[in-house]
Amino acid sequence: MRxxxxxxxxxxxxxxxxxxxxxxxxxVWILLSIQFAEVREEWHWIVLMASLFPxxxxxxxxxxxxxxxxxxxxxxVTGNMVFALTIMGVNTMAQEIARQREKGHFTFYAxxxxxxxxxxxxxxxxxFLTCLPSVLILxxxxxxxxxxxxxxxxxxxxxxxxxxLACTALGSIIGFVSPSPATASLMGQLLMMFISFLTPxxxxxxxxxxxxRWIGSIFPTTYIAxxxxxxxxxxxxxxxxxxxxxLTVYVxxxxxxxxxxxxxxxxx
Amino acid sequence: MMRNLFEVxxxxxxxxKGGVRANDRICMDVRPGEILGILGPNGxxxxxxxxxxxAMIAPTSGTIRYLGRNVTAEPLEVVRRLSYCAQDPYAITxxxxxxxxxxxxxxRGMSPSDARARACALIARLQLEEVAHTRVGRLxxxxxxxxxxxxxxxxxxxxxxxxxxxxxxxxxKRRLVWDVIVQRNREEGTTVILVTHxxxxxxxVVDRVAxxxxxxxxxxxxxxxxxxxVDERLRxxxxxxxxxxxVAERALKGMGFVEVLGENRLRLYVDRDRAGRVLxxxxxxxxxxxxxxxxxxxxxLEDAYFLLGGKERIGHAG
Numbered sequence: 001m002r003x004x005x006x007x008x009x010x011x012x013x014x015x016x017x018x019x020x021x022x023x024x025x026x027x028v029w030i031l032l033s034i035q036f037a038e039v040r041e042e043w044h045w046i047v048l049m050a051s052l053f054p055x056x057x058x059x060x061x062x063x064x065x066x067x068x069x070x071x072x073x074x075x076x077v078t079g080n081m082v083f084a085l086t087i088m089g090v091n092t093m094a095q096e097i098a099r100q101r102e103k104g105h106f107t108f109y110a111x112x113x114x115x116x117x118x119x120x121x122x123x124x125x126x127x128f129l130t131c132l133p134s135v136l137i138l139x140x141x142x143x144x145x146x147x148x149x150x151x152x153x154x155x156x157x158x159x160x161x162x163x164x165l166a167c168t169a170l171g172s173i174i175g176f177v178s179p180s181p182a183t184a185s186l187m188g189q190l191l192m193m194f195i196s197f198l199t200p201x202x203x204x205x206x207x208x209x210x211x212x213r214w215i216g217s218i219f220p221t222t223y224i225a226x227x228x229x230x231x232x233x234x235x236x237x238x239x240x241x242x243x244x245x246x247l248t249v250y251v252x253x254x255x256x257x258x259x260x261x262x263x264x265x266x267x268x
Numbered sequence: 269m270m271r272n273l274f275e276v277x278x279x280x281x282x283x284x285k286g287g288v289r290a291n292d293r294i295c296m297d298v299r300p301g302e303i304l305g306i307l308g309p310n311g312x313x314x315x316x317x318x319x320x321x322x323a324m325i326a327p328t329s330g331t332i333r334y335l336g337r338n339v340t341a342e343p344l345e346v347v348r349r350l351s352y353c354a355q356d357p358y359a360i361t362x363x364x365x366x367x368x369x370x371x372x373x374x375x376r377g378m379s380p381s382d383a384r385a386r387a388c389a390l391i392a393r394l395q396l397e398e399v400a401h402t403r404v405g406r407l408x409x410x411x412x413x414x415x416x417x418x419x420x421x422x423x424x425x426x427x428x429x430x431x432x433x434x435x436x437x438x439x440x441k442r443r444l445v446w447d448v449i450v451q452r453n454r455e456e457g458t459t460v461i462l463v464t465h466x467x468x469x470x471x472x473v474v475d476r477v478a479x480x481x482x483x484x485x486x487x488x489x490x491x492x493x494x495x496x497x498v499d500e501r502l503r504x505x506x507x508x509x510x511x512x513x514x515v516a517e518r519a520l521k522g523m524g525f526v527e528v529l530g531e532n533r534l535r536l537y538v539d540r541d542r543a544g545r546v547l548x549x550x551x552x553x554x555x556x557x558x559x560x561x562x563x564x565x566x567x568x569l570e571d572a573y574f575l576l577g578g579k580e581r582i583g584h585a586g
Contacts, residue, residue, distance in 0.1 A: 023377075030374050037362040041403075104356025108419075110324060112375045113348040265343050266326040 169254020
């Protein structure tokens with residue numbers, strides 16, 4: 001008769017690791033569900049608010065800029081997508097984080113046996129969900145208003161993903177470093193206007209004074225605008241790779257800063 | 269001998285901002301299965317103490333052990349075993365009461381069916397049925413507080429730490445919450461640490477009391493022993509015949525120390541060994557002594573609290 005007791009497939013250590021991995025996945029899923037419920041509650045306002053401003057700007061250019069060049073149109077469309085991103089990813093996210101922080105919401109999560117990493121992932125996922133609709137809407141409306149045709153490149157997916165996460169990271173950092181929700185709101189709005197109109201988002205860098213070009217290079221939105229424009233109208237190029245790498249660095253820095261700043265329990 | 273649940277030794281917390289010494293060399297033990305009340309005026313350092321016990325903040329010096337584990341070194345292991353309800357409003361506001369509790373249970377490692385069953389039982393016990401399917405964000409402040417308490421109770425944990433659990437609740441709900449807490453303690457043997465400045469309410473619930481003020485532990489003992497500390501003398505409150513307080517005061521002075529409480533009210537402090545004789549005299553000669561009514565006042569936890577140091581701060585606050 002065959003011996004039924006065979007050596008285990010996994011060692012005890014591996015089994016513990018697996019269990020922990022499954023547990024992490026489960027908690028990320030539950031936290032995501034909670035964050036999704038928060039977004040779901042007000043998604044129509046999110047879409048309306050995030051689309052209205054950039055769409056108005058888009059129409060303004062359509063009506064008042066006579067005979068724009070193809071490149072200008074491309075910049076207007078992608079620039080307004082970035083405008084939508086700064087509204088939702090930076091401004092709204094900063095306000096929301098500051099509000100939750102003031103109300104002590106993070107203390108509740110820190111008191112649960114969940115990891116800080118899972119929680120920060122959920123915060124970023126919330127930002128992603130908040131930004132996505134307006135970016136998509138602006139893309140579609142931009143095509144309709146200016147009769148553009150985007151190249152359907154699979155590279156669009158990682159660029160959009162990184163763009164959304166980089167803006168979320170910036171918004172989250174503002175939310176965590178602001179002493180109050182009012183300050184976060186003020187900082188978010190200032191940045192939103194500055195980034196959209198005084199950095200190379202809707203215009204070429206050459207059109208701006210050197211100091212604004214230099215300041216613009218600090219913000220991820222400069223690289224987002226360029227990466228989106230190229231990938232949507234030309235496909236994946238080395239410049240997109242460069243921008244994507246820079247955005248990855250922004251996301252990583254943002255993730256690190258948020259993880260450090262979130263009100264969490266002590267760690268061994 | 270049963271091992272202590274918490275062992276706090278020389279615990280000191282100095283906040284970097286402002287250099288406030290919130291806890292100063294606190295030493296205390298929490299026994300398994302007990303309900304320990306931590307009393308003290310606002311700003312006494314109670315919340316700081318429990319935030320360290322729940323690994324929410326790190327001590328400046330000293331140690332906290334939970335069943336032998338160093339809380340600062342193994343925070344996740346400790347957090348897994350206890351439930352902490354902070355003063356802040358409940359965080360999950362976009363879900364219905366029921367779903368929020370189920371999700372909290374799931375985040376505490378419960379199976380979906382267990383979390384659902386537990387959430388439903390708590391909703392019934394805390395009389396939240398009417399708002400079970402209403403989003404938490406739409407509830408009143410008191411209802412949100414109840415949901416927060418239910419969230420702390422939803423997990424199967426060894427210890428519950430509740431910071432001012434009855435704030436923002438009406439008297440009926442406050443009583444309900446105390447009942448639920450005591451029930452959990454009796455039925456599941458859950459150790460409960462209650463932080464409150466509501467001394468009168470806590471008296472009927474707690475087994476032992478720690479009194480804290482200015483970051484220091486002023487006393488830690490059973491309610492009965494703390495009361496005994498208050499006064500070795502019996503207190504008798506006397507209502508005098510209107511306009512004849514001086515007569516009563518003169519008569520009572522021969523029996524003990526007399527304190528004037530009001531126009532026709534006196535308090536008499538009598539040594540316990542003489543109490544019987546004094547009461548006999550009051551019964552026999554009450555009319556003559558201008559004493560219309562009298563009642564024996566047992567020492568309360570509030571008296572103990574005041575004696576240990578709460579009085580001055582409460583006086584300022586009040």
